Amino acid sequence: MIGWRLWLPLLxxxxxxxxxxxxxxxxxxxxxxxxxxGQPLPPFRLEPAVPGQPALASTDFADGRPRLLNVFxxxxxxxxxxxPQLTAxxxxxxxxxxxxxxxxxxxxxxxxxxxxxxxxxxGGDPYSQLxxxxxxxxxxxxxxxxxxxxxxxxxxGDIRAADVPRLLEELRDAG
Amino acid sequence: xxxxxxxxxxxxxxxxxxxxxLPPAPYAYxxxxxxxxxxxxxxxxxxxxxxxxxxxxxxxxDAPMAGDMRHQVRTRLAAGETPEAVRGWLxxxxxxxxxxxxxxxxxxxxxxxxxVLLLVxxxxxIARRLRGRSR
Numbered sequence: 001m002i003g004w005r006l007w008l009p010l011l012x013x014x015x016x017x018x019x020x021x022x023x024x025x026x027x028x029x030x031x032x033x034x035x036x037x038g039q040p041l042p043p044f045r046l047e048p049a050v051p052g053q054p055a056l057a058s059t060d061f062a063d064g065r066p067r068l069l070n071v072f073x074x075x076x077x078x079x080x081x082x083x084p085q086l087t088a089x090x091x092x093x094x095x096x097x098x099x100x101x102x103x104x105x106x107x108x109x110x111x112x113x114x115x116x117x118x119x120x121x122x123g124g125d126p127y128s129q130l131x132x133x134x135x136x137x138x139x140x141x142x143x144x145x146x147x148x149x150x151x152x153x154x155x156x157g158d159i160r161a162a163d164v165p166r167l168l169e170e171l172r173d174a175g
Numbered sequence: 176x177x178x179x180x181x182x183x184x185x186x187x188x189x190x191x192x193x194x195x196x197l198p199p200a201p202y203a204y205x206x207x208x209x210x211x212x213x214x215x216x217x218x219x220x221x222x223x224x225x226x227x228x229x230x231x232x233x234x235x236x237d238a239p240m241a242g243d244m245r246h247q248v249r250t251r252l253a254a255g256e257t258p259e260a261v262r263g264w265l266x267x268x269x270x271x272x273x274x275x276x277x278x279x280x281x282x283x284x285x286x287x288x289x290x291v292l293l294l295v296x297x298x299x300x301i302a303r304r305l306r307g308r309s310r
Contacts, residue, residue, distance in 0.1 A: 030229065032226055032229075032269055032270070032272050032273075033270070034268065034269070035266070035267060035268055035269060035270045036267075036268060073195060075195040075196070101195075102195040102197045102239055102243075103195065103197065104196055104197060107196060126197055126200075127200040127243050127246055127247075128200075128239075128240055128243035128244075129243070129247065131240075131243075132243065132244060132247055132265075132268065133268065134268070135268035135269050137226035137227075137240075137269065138226065138227065138240070
C-alpha cells in the first residue's frame with residue numbers, strides 16, 4: 001500500500017542531483033554579453049584619440065557601409081595580440097573604426113606605431129562612457145555595425161586567427 | 176649568502192605595469208555634495224555588479240571600469256535621474272546580470288513563486304492536522 005511512496009524522496013533527491021550534474025557539466029561562461037545586439041548605436045561624439053587621425057561619432061555609421069567597431073586600449077595586452085588579426089581583417093576588405101578606452105594620445109600613438117594602425121577613425125573614451133553605453137564589459141571587444149548604424153554582432157575578447165573569416169562573414173551579412 | 180639574498184630579492188613582487196595611466200574619473204572616488212543624492216548613489220552602487228570583478232559590487236571594486244561606472248551613476252543622479260532609471264538603463268545594456276536585485280521575470284519567477292507555494296502547502300498540512308486532532 002505504502003510501498004511506492006517510500007521511493008518518492010529518493011526520486012526527488014535523484015532528480016535534484018541530476019539537475020546539479022547537468023548544470024555543473026556545462027562549461028563555465030563568464031562573458032557578459034551586450035543587450036544591444038539588433039539595436040541602433042547609442043548617439044555619441046568622441047574626441048580624437050590620437051592627433052592626426054579623425055575622431056569617431058555615431059553619425060559616421062549612417063552611410064550604408066557596414067563596419068567593425070574595435071574597443072581597445074594601449075594598456076591592454078590581448079589588444080596587442082589581436083593586432084595581426086585586425087590587419088588581416090582590413091586586408092580582407094573590412095573597414096575598422098576604433099575607440100580607445102582610458103588612454104592618453106601619446107600612449108595610443110606608441111601602440112599604433114608598434115602594432116600597426118588598421119583603423120580609419122579612432123575616438124577616445126577617457127571615462128569608459130561609450131564602452132558602458134555599448135554594453136561592453138572589457139577590452140578588447142569588436143562589434144559588427146551595419147550600414148544603418150545597428151549593432152549586429154559582438155565579439156568578446158581578442159580576435160584569434162580562426163575568428164577572422166567568421167567576422168568577415170558577419171560583416172558581409174550586415175551589408 | 177649574497178646569491179641567496181639576490182634570489183630572495185628576485186622573489187619580491189615587482190609592480191606590474193599600471194593597467195592604464197589615466198587618473199580615475201572625477202566622481203569615481205569623490206562623493207556628491209548633496210548627502211541625500213550620495214546616499215541614493217551609494218545604495219544603487221552597492222547593488223550593481225562590477226564587470227571586471229564579477230562577484231563584487233561597483234562600490235566595493237577598485238577596478239578602473241568600476242570607477243567609471245561610479246562616475247556614471249553619480250553624474251546621472253546629480254543630473255536628476257532616479258536610481259531606478261539608472262539601473263534600468265544599465266540593465267538595457269548588460270541585461271539582468273548587472274543588477275544584484277532580482278526582479279520577477281521569465282526565468283526568475285520560480286524564485287518568487289516557490290516560497291508562496293511552500294507557505295500554502297505548509298498551511299494546508301497544519302490545517303489538516305489541526306482538524307484531525309479536534310475530531
